Amino acid sequence: SVSPSPPAIRVRPLTCTETRRGDRQVVHSLGDGTVHVSAARHDATFGFSAVFDAGASQEAVFEGSGMRQLVELAIDGFSCTVFAFGQTGSGKTYTLMGPLAQSETRPAAPGLLGLMQRSFACLLEQSRSRSSDLALSASYLEIYNEQVRDLLSPGPPCALPLRWSKTRGFYVENQLSVDFESLEAIADLLLQARSQTQGLGHCCGPRGRDEAGQSITPPTRVPQPGACPSKQGTLCFVDLAGSERVKETGSSGELSVEANNINRSLLALGHCISLLAKPRGKRTHIPYRDSKLTRLLARSLGGSGITLMVACISPSSHCLSETLSTLHYASRARRVTTRP
Ligand code: ADP
Ligand code: MG
Numbered sequence: 094s095v096s097p098s099p100p101a102i103r104v105r106p107l108t109c110t111e112t113r114r115g116d117r118q119v120v121h122s123l124g125d126g127t128v129h130v131s132a133a134r135h136d137a138t139f140g141f142s143a144v145f146d147a148g149a150s151q152e153a154v155f156e157g158s159g160m161r162q163l164v165e166l167a168i169d170g171f172s173c174t175v176f177a178f179g180q181t182g183s184g185k186t187y188t189l190m191g192p193l194a195q196s197e198t199r200p201a202a203p204g205l206l207g208l209m210q211r212s213f214a215c216l217l218e219q220s221r222s223r224s225s226d227l228a229l230s231a232s233y234l235e236i237y238n239e240q241v242r243d244l245l246s247p248g249p250p251c252a253l254p255l256r257w258s259k260t261r262g263f264y265v266e267n268q269l270s271v272d273f274e275s276l277e278a279i280a281d282l283l284l285q286a287r288s289q290t291q292g293l294g295h296c297c298g299p300r301g302r303d304e305a306g307q308s309i310t311p312p313t314r315v316p317q318p319g320a321c322p323s324k325q326g327t328l329c330f331v332d333l334a335g336s337e338r339v340k341e342t343g344s345s346g347e348l349s350v351e352a353n354n355i356n357r358s359l360l361a362l363g364h365c366i367s368l369l370a371k372p373r374g375k376r377t378h379i380p381y382r383d384s385k386l387t388r389l390l391a392r393s394l395g396g397s398g399i400t401l402m403v404a405c406i407s408p409s410s411h412c413l414s415e416t417l418s419t420l421h422y423a424s425r426a427r428r429v430t431t432r433p
Contacts, residue, residue, distance in 0.1 A: 097227035100402040100423040101158040102128055102139075105184035107408055116409040120416060124145035128406075128420065130268055139412030139420045147408065149168055151191060151204065154403075155211045163401050164215045168227070168325035174329045174393035175208060178422070179405035180415040185329050188403055189332055190287065208403075209330050213279050216328070231279055232270040233286045236385050238354045243285040245269040263388040265380070329393065334359065358386035365394055366426050 104120050120133045122144045130137045145154050155161065161176070167173045177185035191207035196338040213229075218225035233244040234253075242250035246269050254266045334355045361384035368379050381391040392398050404423040406416045 095349070098142040100141055100152075100404050100426055101143040101145065102141050102147070102420070103145040103184060103188055103210070103403055104128070104147055104152060104408050105405065108182075111407070111409045111411065114411075116411050118408045119410045119413055120406060124137050130413070130417060130420070132410060133185045135413065135417065135418075137417070138334065139424060141423065143347045151188075151207060151211070157206055158208075159401060160184060160208055160212060161215060163399065164212050164219070165397055167328040168216070168219055170328045172329070172392055173401065174331060174390065174398055175365070176331035176333060176390075177403045178333040179419045180407070180412060183335075183405035183407050183412070183415075183419070184349055185332055185403075190283070190406055193318065209283070210276065210280055212330075213273075214276050217264065217274070217276060228272065229279075230270045230272045231282070232266060232268050232281060234268065234389075236389070238351055239357070239385055241389070242267055243267075243269050245282070246272055255388055257388075262392050263297060265389070278340070286391055300335065331390070333362075358364045358384035358405040361387045362390070363422060363425075366422075369395060371433055372426055 104122060107116060107118060117132075119130055119135075120130045121131070123129050123138070126141055126144055128141065128144055130139075143159075144155050145157065148402065149157075152229075162172045163175065169400045175189070179185055186240045189207045189209050191210065192201050192219070206268050216227075216229055220229060229246075235242045235250065237243050237250075240252040241255050243265075244250055244254055255263060257263050258265050271282060273282070332411060361380065364383070365379050365381060365387050367375060381387045381393055387394070393400050402423065404419050406412070406419050
């Protein structure tokens with residue numbers, strides 16, 4: 094039995110805006126896997142397996158979070174899931190995918206590539222060195238207003254049904270999956286799809302459309318040479334919606350529907366995680382069916398999957414309460430164990 098890695102914490106640097114505004118830095122990494130939060134009425138220390146502070150490079154996060162081992166487990170046939178959570182603007186997308194390209198002809202610097210691209214590179218390297226029949230394919234989904242949308246299908250994203258079967262568990266019907274053999278091909282594809290999520294009614298700032306949905310990106314199937322289909326590993330990246338939206342009230346119309354849906358799925362996820370954190374003998378029924386998000390994540394959270402969680406936080410005094418709630422959420426997630 095393999096335990097999932099406890100959450101890793103990433104503290105991003107203060108942004109220009111925060112610095113200009115004169116925000117204080119209230120989060121400090123003490124260097125021994127602990128995060129210290131100190132502000133006027135708060136003084137708390139949290140312990141984790143890995144803490145990355147503002148100076149940590151994308152490469153350091155890849156190597157230090159256990160991501161490389163997770164890629165190897167996926168190749169060995171396990172279902173592996175990485176999920177990034179934290180409030181909007183805390184660095185989830187940056188950690189998973191890196192910064193956006195400055196323009197089509199000026200992609201982001203290779204050193205800034207996120208966990209996803211690094212994992213794909215690692216998968217491709219392994220598939221070459223094993224000179225095997227490893228076939229890689231990717232899919233890209235988004236949950237928006239409790240609809241599962243396929244971001245790889247051409248044209249406007251279409252909603253797909255989420256079904257359950259005895260043999261497969263929860264699965265998305267007619268989900269598009271694309272074979273890939275080079276890093277450029279897969280990176281281009283995903284960046285295109287990513288720009289599609291931001292394209293619809295998108296504006297800069299905390300209401301950016303991409304933060305509204307949860308992107309589930311992409312279960313990468315890794316069949317073993319000559320093995321039975323059940324030995325297909327998967328590697329799934331989940332960019333969760335900003336956790337602060339859970340408390341949003343007073344928003345009207347479409348935005349309130351959106352906030353409610355995000356609310357529902359993040360609460361459902363938190364609920365499943367806290368039930369899973371109970372000792373095995375004391376566990377009751379785990380309500381995966383409460384949201385599309387928890388249904389999609391059921392396998393990785395509960396049963397047979399291996400999960401890597403990255404909690405992203407801002408060091409700014411302005412984000413104090415969200416930071417504390419992210420750290421508490423992460424501490425709870427720490428106790429979940431699975432038997433892949
Ligand atoms: P989220 O996806 O959680 O809403 P983003 O990943 O979009 O947050 O990050 C918000 C901003 O902070 C972006 O401008 C991003 O480039 C910047 N940022 C986040 N993490 C880092 C980091 N570790 N180093 C430098 N800039 C970062
Ligand atoms: Mg984001």
